[in-house]
Amino acid sequence: MSVRDRLGLAVLHRLDPELAHGLAIRALRAGLVHLPGEITTPRLRTSIAGIDLPNPIGLAAGFDKTAEAMAPLARSGFGFLELGGVTPKPQSGNETPRLFRLTKDKAVINRFGLNGPGADVMATRLAHRPKTCVIGLNLGANKDSTDRSHDYVEVLNTCGPHVDFVTVNVSSPNTENLRDLQGRAALWALLTGVMDARGQLDRRIPVFVKIAPDLTEDEIGDIAEVALASSVDGIVATNTTVSRAGLKSHHRTEKGGLSGAPLFETSTRVLAKVSQATDGRMPIIGVGGISSGADAYAKIRAGASAVQLYSALIYEGMSLVPRIATELDALLAKDGFSCVADAVGTGRGDWL
Template sequence: MIDPFKRLARKGLFLFDPETAHGMSIAALKSGLVPACQITSDPRLRQIVAGLTFENPLGMAAGYDKNAEVPEALLKLGFGFTEIGTVTPKPQSGNPRPRIFRLVEDEAVINRLGFNNEGHDAAFGRLAALRGGGMIGVNIGANKDSEDRIADYVAGIRRFYSVARYFTANISSPNTPGLRDLQGRESLAVLLSSVLAARDEMAAASGRKIPVFLKIAPDLTEEGMDDIAAEVLSHTLDGLIVSNTTLSRDGLKDQRQAKETGGLSGVPLFEKSTAVLARMRKRVGPDLPIIGVGGVSSAETALEKIRAGADLVQLYSCMVYEGPGLAGDIVRGLSKLLDREKAGSIRELRDTRVDYWAARKV
């Protein structure tokens, strides 16, 4: 149940179209008007993943802060990490508006933004100007009109190497035609070799090895998952992010908005993305880090991702419905769940429901 103040704030914001409301929320974070969240650090929530120490396992997913305008303000909301982007080498305007749709009854969002962003230089300038050592990942992609998409990912690694704590190669947006084809076995092999060679070259030059994660779609066949797992395991990739938005429209109440083209996220994506996460955990084994994302709306759903095999969790859409206090609520709620489970750390609960989720028909 959301409280009356939240309900009022939400009603106010929902008077505006979703993209305008998003811009207003970024402006509010920039202005410092959104109060920072008070959470006491809980060592049981600390996670070391791919050599990085995360204060808590909850992150802001890519797409909210595409141009690195408010990463530090997001961390102050209680997130243990945040991911800027997707950024592409050149600025691009994306698809025509309207291109974000709220499915209020479903607590879901459909977007077909198409990587609208200000390009590498703008985001790099903002990140380079930050002084704090916040846990900020950089999500990289390819321009729509690029003649060599893989070169765009390589350019992202090179451009952001000095400011990223980790990279995400996003090959799973449904809104750039043909992008998801990079998930196919042969293309993926070339992508991973090129991106990881660029990373290794930068690591040798700088003495710092920045982890690279790969973000995949939830709309994969069993064979598609086998191919991705095989390629991931034969390269030195540091982890997977599961998952991006779905093309599925199963089980939605808002049939009118469901007809909009684009990727669906929020509550209806939870089951599918969690099942794919568990299936990938079974395929890649216990050692590869996985970040679970899709429909996280509460401490319980965040913990369920961890039980299904995630080391870390991210969210975006449910913050549209629950407001900026959601991150703090989830982090505090996770501590309470650990008390209830008498668990000494988040890691103890990882994988405790992999079989259940992997067998789930979605």
């Protein structure tokens, strides 16, 4: 990390976390953050669900919820971006404060509640997206919705023409009862509707479903079965957790979803179980606690075809992205893998 990055992070960490996040977005848009451009090597180049990626390191949903920093993020070294989550109607989300740093744990708790400008505004912004980067969208449901399954379809219909993939978010802990949609019957009905709507788009885009880390083995099995039967293109494992085991920081008892380093082992174990349950028949994006090339490599060897990160940027800054890419490339080379795909699932047994 450069001296400038250290100073910038030190200043941001003295501010309210949500204010600091907003300033970070503004700094990106103003060109105040060094951005390396595309990062790729023949070993890092890969594809997932038919999408070609320069590298398998993605930005997780939640960082750019409103599609305001797409252009600089497209030059930040990520292999792909996921924006949102997005709901049909605008909503302000939960009351503030709703974002908390857990510095001792290198973690974050958020309870935003899918705040955002709504699908129409997002579609207008996405219509002017940079074409040099793979961009996906996290689909959500309004808190006051009487038909949440329809909400996902509505966002897909509105924004789908402008993105390269979508993720059906049924695992945010900050919208009441949303995780109930992970049950077998509810998930089947939801995904059937989404896949039917995807079929009506002029251009076919992959559909992923994002699951929680707080699942039993039976629940993981049900989700895998429904995902395979519904012909979704992949699974994102995982969202934030409601667990607070082992935390040391002052804000550890705050309500919301926990992300960051403490989530790594739990999310990777769920990832491996999903990989086993789907028998490698669909790609998985591994998310949760990644802050190094070794972490990304562990997710890939556990069964992920690509990975995403967000919380570690709060503690390491944007220079973390090229560092992870460089470390991952070296680890693949060290173990004799000629490409990312060759390493996927080779260490899955270590997590089962």
